[in-house]
Amino acid sequence: MGDKDTVKVLGFWVSPFVHRVLWALKIKGVDYEYIEEDIFNKSSTLKELNPVHQKVPVLVHGQKVLAESMVILEYIDETWKHCPLMPQDPYERALARFWAKSVEEKLPEVSGATWWRGKEKERGLKQDIEILEKLEEQLQGKSNLFFGGESIGYLDIVLAWISYMLPVWEEVGSVKILDTCKFPALTSWTGRLLELPLIRDNLPPQDRMLEYFHNRRQEILSNPPRT
Numbered sequence: 444m445g446d447k448d449t450v451k452v453l454g455f456w457v458s459p460f461v462h463r464v465l466w467a468l469k470i471k472g473v474d475y476e477y478i479e480e481d482i483f484n485k486s487s488t489l490k491e492l493n494p495v496h497q498k499v500p501v502l503v504h505g506q507k508v509l510a511e512s513m514v515i516l517e518y519i520d521e522t523w524k525h526c527p528l529m530p531q532d533p534y535e536r537a538l539a540r541f542w543a544k545s546v547e548e549k550l551p552e553v554s555g556a557t558w559w560r561g562k563e564k565e566r567g568l569k570q571d572i573e574i575l576e577k578l579e580e581q582l583q584g585k586s587n588l589f590f591g592g593e594s595i596g597y598l599d600i601v602l603a604w605i606s607y608m609l610p611v612w613e614e615v616g617s618v619k620i621l622d623t624c625k626f627p628a629l630t631s632w633t634g635r636l637l638e639l640p641l642i643r644d645n646l647p648p649q650d651r652m653l654e655y656f657h658n659r660r661q662e663i664l665s666n667p668p669r670t
């Protein structure tokens with residue numbers, strides 16, 4: 444699929460994982476072709492390109508194929524070296540990976556907790572708040588505008604869903620997780636992210652997200668998690 448230098452991204456319009464890849468390519472100024480995938484009726488191309496997970500995003504760079512958004516981000520950063528996304532210092536780089544992985548492991552709880560009911564909801568919300576408290580500590584007392592420093596980097600891109608998707612989940616689930624008083628540094632960070640044209644102008648439409656997640660919530664509630 445593709446000539447030596449062509450870049451293609453298989454995506455799904457609302458996927459926060461896909462948006463990471465699109466933003467990284469835009470930061471690097473790499474032209475790409477975007478191919479919308481129906482994740483509820485997967486194409487044979489997706490199954491062939493990502494046989495292990497059959498998920499988007501998939502990046503196709505010439506003959507090279509990669510899946511998993513955080514892996515793709517590192518590939519993009521190492522392939523197009525200008526405007527680095529990763530910290531240059533090895534320890535800072537390791538820390539960025541640590542936080543990205545740690546928050547990623549909680550992602551299902553964050554989305555699920557906003558939609559569940561009763562004890563599951565309480566437990567999930569408690570876990571969400573704990574991980575956000577840890578992130579808040581990371582930002583507090585630093586003069587950095589972003590996790591990446593003066594401009595956005597790898598960790599900002601990985602965590603950006605907190606700025607635009609978490610509020611949608613909160614609205615759909617009628618909960619508040621990112622409380623401004625409790626998380627002043629994180630709240631300011633989300634505000635700064637959303638002011639960036641790169642992010643602001645390349646988000647899924649708010650009304651479509653709300654409708655999509657309302658429907659997802661109905662599906663999840665009719666099939667609740669087991670305790």
Ligand SMILES: N[C@@H](CCC(=O)N[C@@H](CS)C(=O)NCC(=O)O)C(=O)O
Nearest residue numbers: 455458460482498499500511512513
């Ligand atoms: N860990 C993966 C997650 C990707 C993912 O879950 N993608 C969703 C779309 S948001 C998907 O393709 N889902 C299809 C499925 O679960 O079968 C990444 O970071 O790329």
